[in-house]
Amino acid sequence: xxxxxxxxxxxxxxxxxRESEHRYRLISDLASDLVFSYALDEDGRLGLEWYAGTxxxxxxxxxxxxxxxxxxxxxxxxxxxxLRQCLLKLARGEDCSEEVRLQCDSEQDVWVRIxxxxxHDVESGRLKRILGAAQDVSERKNAEAEMMQAxxxxxxxxxxxxxxxxTMSHELRTPLNAIIGFAEIMEQQMLGPLGDVRYLDYxxxxxxxxxxxxxxxNDILEVSKAxxxxxxxxxxxxxxxxxxxxSARLVQHRAxxxxxxxxxxxxxxxxxxxxxxxxxxxVLLNVLSNAIKFTPEGGTVRLHAQSTSQGGLCLEVQDSxxxxxxxxxxxxxxxxxxxxxxxxxxxxxxxxxxPLSRTLVELHGGELTLESRPxxxxxxxxxxxxxxxxxxxxxxxxxxxxxxxxxxxxxG
Numbered sequence: 131x132x133x134x135x136x137x138x139x140x141x142x143x144x145x146x147x148r149e150s151e152h153r154y155r156l157i158s159d160l161a162s163d164l165v166f167s168y169a170l171d172e173d174g175r176l177g178l179e180w181y182a183g184t185x186x187x188x189x190x191x192x193x194x195x196x197x198x199x200x201x202x203x204x205x206x207x208x209x210x211x212x213l214r215q216c217l218l219k220l221a222r223g224e225d226c227s228e229e230v231r232l233q234c235d236s237e238q239d240v241w242v243r244i245x246x247x248x249x250h251d252v253e254s255g256r257l258k259r260i261l262g263a264a265q266d267v268s269e270r271k272n273a274e275a276e277m278m279q280a281x282x283x284x285x286x287x288x289x290x291x292x293x294x295x296x297t298m299s300h301e302l303r304t305p306l307n308a309i310i311g312f313a314e315i316m317e318q319q320m321l322g323p324l325g326d327v328r329y330l331d332y333x334x335x336x337x338x339x340x341x342x343x344x345x346x347x348n349d350i351l352e353v354s355k356a357x358x359x360x361x362x363x364x365x366x367x368x369x370x371x372x373x374x375x376x377s378a379r380l381v382q383h384r385a386x387x388x389x390x391x392x393x394x395x396x397x398x399x400x401x402x403x404x405x406x407x408x409x410x411x412x413v414l415l416n417v418l419s420n421a422i423k424f425t426p427e428g429g430t431v432r433l434h435a436q437s438t439s440q441g442g443l444c445l446e447v448q449d450s451x452x453x454x455x456x457x458x459x460x461x462x463x464x465x466x467x468x469x470x471x472x473x474x475x476x477x478x479x480x481x482x483x484x485p486l487s488r489t490l491v492e493l494h495g496g497e498l499t500l501e502s503r504p505x506x507x508x509x510x511x512x513x514x515x516x517x518x519x520x521x522x523x524x525x526x527x528x529x530x531x532x533x534x535x536x537x538x539x540x541x542g
Contacts, residue, residue: 163242164264166194170257176201179259185242185266189234206231206239213244220248221257229267241271292354299351306344313337349482352412356489363406363493367520370401370435370443377414378433381422389427392418396435402520403443409490413498416483417447417510424508425451441516442496448509454502462500463488494518 164183168176181194195201198217202210209230216226226246231239246262316324317333324330355361378394385392403410414433421431429450438444454462462484484500491498495515502508 163266164194166260166262166264168260170259174257176260183264185240185264189232189240204232206233216244216246220246220260223248223250226262229271238268238272240266241268243267295350296354299347299354302347303344303351306340306347310337310340310344313340346482349486352486353482356486361489361493363409365404365406367402367404368407369399370403371396371399373403373407373411373414374433374435377411377418380415381418384419385422385431388422388425390422390425391430392422392433393430394433394435397437401435401437403514403518404520405494405514405518406490410494413487413490413512414445414447416487417512420483421447421449421451421508421510425449429507437519438513441519443514443519445512445514446509447512448507450507453504453506453508454500455504456502459500459502 163185164181166181166183167179169179170176176196176198178194178196186192186194189204191204195204201213205213212228212230216228219226226244229241229243231241234240242264244262244264246260248257249259249261250256251258313333313336315321317330317337319330324333352361374394374396378392382392418431418433425431431447431449434446434448436444436446464485484498488498491512491514495517497511497513499511499513500508501511
């Protein structure tokens with residue numbers, strides 16, 4: 131007697147399963163360098179179920195590690211704690227995403243990113259299976275390492291440049307001070323007449339040229355200190371009116387020579403600041419000098435101080451000069467940048483004034499911004515925070531206090 135059972139459906143199902151597994155392996159080979167499945171016994175030991183991928187051929191391994199110890203032996207010793215941490219995360223029901231180095235025969239280790247998820251028993255909650263994938267990320271990690279080395283080399287070169295500039299600035303200032311001092315003695319004929327009247331002009335030219343060179347060297351030294359993070363503030367209490375008056379007085383002669391009218395206004399004569407007076411004066415001198423330099427004859431430079439609604443201080447320097455293209459505004463804050471470049475440029479300078487001024491304002495917790503349009507002049511805005519005000523009451527920028535001091539010096 132014989133019994134015949136129709137198993138066509140089962141055979142078709144097995145065939146579909148084989149095709150599905152084949153497709154899955156093809157997809158896994160394309161999608162990742164390695165996919166794997168581990169089962170855990172009751173003692174928590176790993177047991178490899180299956181794996182697929184091309185990563186093993188690059189590692190020259192016959193197969194995937196079967197146990198936790200095998201994995202630890204494959205991973206570089208410094209990265210083994212990362213692997214243990216990954217297993218602890220899986221035991222807690224968390225996904226694992228870590229990067230470790232695998233040892234191989236080549237000189238360079240292979241970096242892999244392990245992505246794994248645990249499968250837990252419904253009743254006991256015990257971790258019973260680990261499913262995951264490993265991706266070769268060596269190319270990215272090597273690129274990151276090269277980029278880091280390049281950044282460190284750039285930082286070292288920049289620091290070396292700053293140290294060199296600082297050293298040279300110190301070395302140059304000493305003889306320059308002597309040149310300026312002796313030129314001033316000759317110009318004033320302190321030790322008697324020079325003889326020919328032309329020597330007086332020559333002495334004046336030597337002093338002015340030396341002073342100009344000394345200012346450039348001082349700016350380079352300040353920028354070098356700023357880049358090295360060695361700029362320090364020495365805060366003190368002083369009147370805002372005193373700061374504005376002394377700054378305007380120092381640039382007034384240049385404004386008269388250029389035929390530019392200089393105006394300034396302070397909201398309250400007794401308003402006090404708590405800041406580094408020398409540094410803020412340096413900022414105002416840089417900004418005012420720039421405004422005068424780029425304003426044609428017959429133009430006006432105006433400095434206006436006013437309290438802000440938050441209790442801080444707003445200093446504005448507005449000129450009627452040549453202005454700047456909007457796309458070049460950020461460039462003027464880059465050290466050594468000259469928009470008017472080339473051998474035939476009309477305005478002297480090193481391009482250090484505005485970058486240094488912005489750094490000094492930011493050291494005070496403030497902000498320096500610039501607004502400009504070609505042919506419409508430039509407006510520099512310096513904002514100081516309320517903590518730099520010595521008991522002053524903040525007012526909106528549009529307000530005009532009664533006790534205001536306003537001075538206008540016409541050109542010439």
